[in-house]
Amino acid sequence: MELRGQVLIKELEQQGFFLALDGRMLNELSVQELEREKVRLPEVIQL
Incomplete structure (x- = not known):
C-alpha cells in the first residue's frame, strides 16, 4: 500500500475507526476507498 493509504x-x-462501514478492515481498502471512509465515518457517528 502506498504511503497515502x-x-x-x-x-x-x-479517531477510533478500525473498520470500514461495510465491515472490512481498513488495510483491505484502496486509497480511494480510504478517502471516502475518512469523509463518511465521522459524519455517520454524528447521526
Whole structure:
C-alpha cells in the first residue's frame, strides 16, 4: 500500500475507526476507498 493509504489508516485509527462501514478492515481498502471512509465515518457517528 502506498504511503497515502498508510497515513489515512493511521488518521482513521486515531479517531477510533478500525473498520470500514461495510465491515472490512481498513488495510483491505484502496486509497480511494480510504478517502471516502475518512469523509463518511465521522459524519455517520454524528447521526
